[in-house]
Structure formats: C-alpha cells, structure tokens
Amino acid sequence: MNISFPGTLPNSVKQPHLFCTNAPRCHRNRINKVHVTACSKFEGNSADILQAPFLSSDKGLSTNNDIMKLFNDAQQNILYLNKQRLVAMEELKRVRREKELLLARLGQLEAESQSSTAECEFLKQKFSLMETAAMAGGAWNLANKDKSKVKGDPPSIFSEMLLRIDLMVLSGAISTAQASEMRSLVTNKDPILAETFYNLKHMSEKELLVGLLPLLDRKRRQALHIVQICTEMAPLTDAGAVASHVTDLCRALRRRNYLVEVVLPKYECMDLSHVQGLKEASTEFNAYFGGKWHRNKIWTGTVYGIAVTFIEPFHLGGFFTRENLYGYNDDFERFTYFCRASLEYLVKSGKQPDILHLHNWHTASVAPLFWDIFVHQGLGSTRILFTCHDFKYQCVEEPRKLGLCGLDPERLHRRDRLQDNLQPRLVNLLKGGIVYSNKVVMISTPFANSIMENKGSYGLESTLMIHKDKIISVPYGLDDTIWNPAMDKYLPAKFSAEDLSGKGKCRTALRRCVGLYEAQAVTAIVGCVCLDISDADLIFIKSALTSAFRNGAQFVLMGASKTPRIQASLEKLQKDFKLLVRLQENCRVIAKHDEALLHLVVAGSDILLCSSFHDPQNQIMLKALKYGALPILRSGNEENGIWNKETESFMLRFNPDVAVSLTEAINHMKDDPVGWANMVKRGMMKDFSWDAECAERYGDAYWSIHEL
Incomplete structure (x- = not known):
C-alpha cells in the first residue's frame, strides 16, 4: 500500500x-x-x-x-x-x-x-x-447586564420591604397614599430607603415607621453637593485637628448620601501616597492675583472615596513649595491666592455646588470673594458655611493687601465687615468669614454661649453677638473605628457597656505593662494623658500625684512637650519617681508618645485627668468616657462634683489644688461602687461618633441655608 x-x-x-x-x-x-x-x-x-x-x-x-x-x-x-x-x-x-x-x-x-x-x-x-x-x-462578567445567565437569586431586601409596607397598611400605621409612595421608592431601588430599612428591619413596626416616613419628603432626601475648601486633610497633612475633622466629616456625610468634594493646595510636603488614582489634568486654568493672571495646574484623586482636587500654582512666590504648611511671613498672600484660585477653578469647571464649606481664617476670604465677584458667574444658588475651629488665629493684616486677590479694601475696611475690632486700622480675615457666611459653625464645648461672653473669642465678642442668629455649636466627633473598646486592636481584652469584664483585664495588663504594684488594696488607677504639656499642666500634674498617693490610688502619666524646657522637666520628673517607685511602686511617668500604650492607659484607668474639655486634637475626655474612665477636667464652667447633663458623666473641675477634686472622685468610686459603675456605663453608651450629633448638626446647617 x-x-x-x-x-x-x-x-x-x-x-x-x-x-x-x-x-x-x-x-x-x-x-x-x-x-x-x-x-x-x-x-x-x-x-x-x-x-x-x-x-x-x-x-x-x-x-x-x-x-x-x-x-x-x-x-x-x-x-x-x-x-x-x-x-x-x-x-x-x-x-x-x-x-x-x-x-x-x-x-x-x-x-x-x-x-x-x-x-x-x-x-x-x-x-x-x-x-x-x-x-x-x-x-x-461585571459588565454583563444580562442577569438571566447568572444562577442564583437576586437580593431580597426590596422584597422584604414590600411585605413590611403591606403589614403597616393593614395595621393602619400608614395610609394607602404613603404606602404607594414607599412602593414607588422600592420599585426604583432607592439606595437611601434600602440603607434605612436594612438598619431598622429587625426593629418594631413603630421604630421602622419613624425611620421610613421622613424619606417621603423628597426635598429633604435630595442629595446636596458640598465642596470643602480647606488647607488640611488627613492623612495627606498632619498639622492639627482641622485635617482629621475635614476627612472624618466628609466620610460621615458620604454615608448620609451627600456628594462631597475637597479642594486643597498641592503642598510639596504633602504625603500623596494615600491618594488613589492621582492624575495630572491635561489642561490648566488662570487665577488673578497681584494685578496679574497666573497659571495653575490641577491634580485629582480620591481619599477614602472622597473626590479631592489639588491646585498647584505657577507663582514666583513658590507659595506651596515649602517645608511646612504654615508659619511664613507671606501666609496672607499664600492662602488668599489659594482662595481666589479655588473659586476660579469652580467657575472654569462648571461646578455649581449647593454649599461651599470653609475652614478657619485660611479659607475665610472665599466668603467675601464669592459675594463680591463670583456669585454671578453661575454660582447664584450656592451658599456659604464657615467653620471656626479656633478663635486664637485670626490673620490680621493691612487693608491694602486685600487688593492682591481682587477685593476692594475701601469697601471692606468697615466695622460691620472686615475691620478688626481691636486694631481698627487693620482687617481681620476670620471676622470676614463670620460676616460673609450664611451660617457659622463653632467647634466648641457644650457651653458655646459663654464663649461669646468671655475672653475665648479673642476680641470677636461683639461680632459674634451681632451674628448670633446664624451661629451654631457643633461638637467634635470621635473616630469609633479607632477608638472603640469593643474592637480596639491594641487592647488585650475587649469590653463594652454591656460587658465590662474586659475592663478589669485591661487594668491588670496596664499595671504589668508599666510595672505598677498589683495589690488588691489599691482603689483606683488614675491616668493622665497630656500629649503636649504646658507649664500649667505640670503644676496640676504634681498636685494630682500627691492627691492620688494620699488616697491609695496609683498614677500613670503619659506626656510629652514640644518645648525643650518642659520636656526636660518631664524627663526629670520621670527620673525622680524611679526612686519613689522602689518604695511604693504606685506611679509611672512615660515621657513620650506610644500609640499602643496610650490606648491601654485610657482603657486601664478608672479616672482620667483631662487638661480641658476643648481638646479638638486629642479628644481625651471623649475617649475616657468611651473607655469607661471617668474624666476630671482642669478647667470648665461646672461647679465641683456636679452631674453634667450634656455628656452624662461625672466631671469635676480642677482648681489650683486638684486634691479636692480627685479625692472626691476616688471616694465616690470607693463608697458607691454601684453608682460609679452606672456612671461608667452611661458614659460608654453615649454616641460620640461622627455619624451621631456632629454629622446631624452639620446636615441641618446645610439644609437651613440651602433653602434660603
């Protein structure tokens, strides 16, 4: 073949x-x-x-x-x-x-x-x-919309909602018209309705109804567009409390369905490794300053899902190519330039936000610039909210400098506008933010009204009184993803208001960690956290040590100071107590910051000394309450030993001799352990998170000026 x-x-x-x-x-x-x-x-x-x-x-x-x-x-x-x-x-x-x-x-x-x-x-x-x-x-296929090819049942949450709506109609809890509106939201797969129902579906019909009925007000449910114009944002910058405030507030607002953006200067010292999808825009825009138009480059990205725009100016002054964020002789020029450039960017990009949210004097000049120049450039429906984090820094300058960013010095240098209250020949940017904003938020204590009457506003008392109707007080929020004893990664044992057993284990762990005597006779552990100690703090710390020893308590101090002289005194105190510890072993001084040990000190203490209520950056008092340690204040408006209704805690006011306040607290813990435990639980149950009162008050402020 x-x-x-x-x-x-x-x-x-x-x-x-x-x-x-x-x-x-x-x-x-x-x-x-x-x-x-x-x-x-x-x-x-x-x-x-x-x-x-x-x-x-x-x-x-x-x-x-x-x-x-x-x-x-x-x-x-x-x-x-x-x-x-x-x-x-x-x-x-x-x-x-x-x-x-x-x-x-x-x-x-x-x-x-x-x-x-x-x-x-x-x-x-x-x-x-x-x-x-x-x-x-x-x-x-994530892009495949043909769900018939996918085996498995679709989500059931909207089906559950339909059944609960039927039951509420049958029971007479809602009318048929209200039920029809709710079913329409279900049909459209409304995300706010889904979130609300998910959080409340295991509750009673009455509680569910309270949560669902406000959703029928379509005007209130409309998503507002908020643009935060600021000079700090965590974790990109770490200059103070404003950075974390902006980030945490934006995250809380996003969880409430707000559309949130942030506009920042592009600092050379900024840590951009936290920015997702950082991108340089292919086009530039011009901003007026000093009689000329200057080019600006735009960078964009997201941080924790928040849209962030960075403005990089091509200015000979090198405004943001510095080693630090603040502290330069031309800070007025640097930040008024940024304010003008931010508004130019909004106009050029065609944005029409509902709210411009400003922070401190650094962006306060946006308010007069907006109303005098930009409001008629497509921003007629935009409103201004100004948050004043601290009255101490106001930026007082010569009126002529306002002309650099295009403002009219003669028009604004008036007592009812930007003229400084204490130095009439100068202008005050912080005052301008208060005068020209639709709503002013004061980040303050529950005693906000007293700030307008006392020296806490540094000469702005009369301005605050004139504009008192548009001023609201908003408390600081606590990041409960980090500061929560029920899930704190630094603690050897977790605990909560419902189960305090872990609190005792943390107390034992703290003693062992710092080398305190573990005798059962010790009545309490008094903790003190001062991350930036002052001379006044040193005085009350020494008084507190004496009082703690006399009452049989143990004392743990964690503190440091940016001032070399005070830091040296603190380290000397640490060395001096080593001799005393050999005899009593009831005191430890940690003259440095240790994040893990900080959490253990707060969790293991029964009483925590706080320098003041107004502690925006460290929030020691809020952390103490959340971790079952009763706070004692060095300053405040309360009388000694009263119950504070605002925070539902037993707060004592420090005086030059702290012995009285601390002794009373230790005796209260020893003589009435049941009452003490109840106070601890009430303090721990208080919601200090950003999603609670802080975001709620900001939301109310946004809507109140949006509807003007």
Missing part, C-alpha cells in the same frame, strides 16, 4: 500547539533504530513530528509497514496531546473564574471601607451571586 504525505497533517488531527512532556513512549518494543530516532525527536521537539516521515525515508525506511507504524504512533500522540490541551483549557477556565472572584472580593472589600451600609449589603449579595455562578461552572 502506497501512502503519500502532504506537507501538513490532515485537518482532523491538526492542532495549533503540539507539546507534552508526558507523552507515551512510542518506541517501546521496537527494534528499528530509525524508529527510535524519530520518536525521540517527537518527544524533544514538536516540530519534528511533521518532518519525521520524510527524514526517516532518507535513513532507510524501506517498508510501508514501518511507515504506517510511525504514522499511527504520531496520530496517537497527537490525540493524547489534544486531550491534555482540553484538560489544560478547563484548568485555565477554572483559574480565570477564581481570579475573577478574587478581584470581585477585593473590590468588595475596598468598597465596603468607603461605602454606606446599603451599598455594602448590595455588594455582599452581588458577590454571593458571583460565587454561586462560579460554583456552577459559569462565569460572571
């Missing part, structure tokens, strides 16, 4: 890839040496398979039987390779499905860290569907 071989294999057996290191050895039981050579080439190089018949004929293959055997063996190997290829393709599909699931899970976890509760629930259910599809051998 004569067989001719074409240049390629038949289509039925042709494969694009011919390789397999585990192919069966075709030369077994063969005696033909040429056969061995041909098959060896097949094992070593797939290209030899196609050429083997021709090569073998040159080396003496003279019979058709040998040729047929070789051809049959090659076919078997090709079939084997084809089978292996199919197995490999199936394995590749499996790996791809696993990769897609991993990417989806990664996206879910990233989104959960920045999303609302409803969004998280939707992501979890969506991921569950993807997992079901993958288990069934299918593949989920």
